[in-house]
Amino acid sequence: MRKVLITTALLGAALATSLAAIAGAQPNRTGANAAATAKPASVASDMMAARAATAKYANNLGQAKADGYGIITKMIPNMGYHFMNPKVTTFNVSKPPILVYEHHGSKYQLGALEWVFTSIPTKAPLPGAKYGVFGAACHYVDGTFVFQTDKTKCAPKSPQTGAKFNFWHPRLVTLHFWVWYPNPAGVYSGINPNVHGFNNG
Numbered sequence: 001m002r003k004v005l006i007t008t009a010l011l012g013a014a015l016a017t018s019l020a021a022i023a024g025a026q027p028n029r030t031g032a033n034a035a036a037t038a039k040p041a042s043v044a045s046d047m048m049a050a051r052a053a054t055a056k057y058a059n060n061l062g063q064a065k066a067d068g069y070g071i072i073t074k075m076i077p078n079m080g081y082h083f084m085n086p087k088v089t090t091f092n093v094s095k096p097p098i099l100v101y102e103h104h105g106s107k108y109q110l111g112a113l114e115w116v117f118t119s120i121p122t123k124a125p126l127p128g129a130k131y132g133v134f135g136a137a138c139h140y141v142d143g144t145f146v147f148q149t150d151k152t153k154c155a156p157k158s159p160q161t162g163a164k165f166n167f168w169h170p171r172l173v174t175l176h177f178w179v180w181y182p183n184p185a186g187v188y189s190g191i192n193p194n195v196h197g198f199n200n201g
Contacts, residue, residue, distance in 0.1 A: 043126070043187065046093050046177075047177075047179050047187070049093050050096070050177060050179045051179050052094075053093075053094035053095060054094075054096070054099070054110065054113065054179070054180070057099055058109070058110045058180055059107065059108075064083055064099055064110075068085040068086070069083040069084060069099055070083060070086075071083050071141075071143035072084045072098070072139050072143060072145070072166075074142075074144060075103065075201060077196075078191045078192055078193060078196055078199065079112075079176075079190060079191060080100040080102050080111050080112065080198070081100070081102075081108070082098055082099070082100055082101075082114065083098065083099045083100075083101065084097055085097055091125045093126065093177075096113035096115060096177075097114070098113070098114035098115070098116070099112075099113060099114075100113070100176065102201065103198060103201035104198055104201050109181070110180045110181075111178060111192065111195060112176045112177060112178045112180065112183075112192070113177045113179060114177070115174075115175045115177075116134070116169075116172040116174050117173045117174075117175070118172065118173070119173060126175070126188070128188070129175055129188055130186065130189065131173050131174060131188075132173070132174040132176065132189075132190035133171065133172070133173060134172045135147045136169065136170045136171045137169060138151075138154035138165065139165075139166045139167050139168070140157070140161070140166050141163050141165075141166045144158040144160045144161050146158070146159060146160075174190060175188065176189065176190050181194065182194055
């Protein structure tokens with residue numbers, strides 16, 4: 001039992017450290033998209049690169065999980081379920097740390113990619129980027145979370161489901177990129193009115 005608890009604690013610490021690294025990462029364009037972004041900014045080229053790189057996840061949550069993405073939130077209204085890969089710690093339009101899925105029936109469909117920062121980047125990582133905010137929170141292994149500014153006050157189990165504590169993060173600046181689901185509010189908007197019908201999914 002002690003070994004299990006220690007392992008869980010270490011996993012939680014690793015996830016928290018990884019999220020902090022992701023949040024603190026400065027924009028660092030890498031890969032094939034780097035050359036394109038050295039020219040005048042183009043959302044279209046970034047979207048093409050992002051779609052090409054994440055096509056394997058578009059309708060395959062199982063592949064995303066196999067590649068290291070784990071649930072960090074259940075359905076956030078007009079947004080989606082969030083899955084994070086703690087190994088992704090730098091900005092790369094072709095390798096997002098967070099995938100946002102819509103759930104319908106027994107299927108999951110990728111809607112948006114997401115990056116998080118501890119503050120608004122001094123240089124926009126994507127042309128014309130617009131940001132949102134996600135408050136400090138305690139996250140649990142089943143995707144439930146509780147907003148909490150003090151990490152020491154995170155309950156060891158989810159008050160909603162009893163799931164084990166996973167990690168805590170401070171207030172974050174968020175950047176969504178709706179490359180897989182049309183968003184009339186804009187490709188960078190956190191909220192997407194088109195996914196309202198999936199809120200109960």
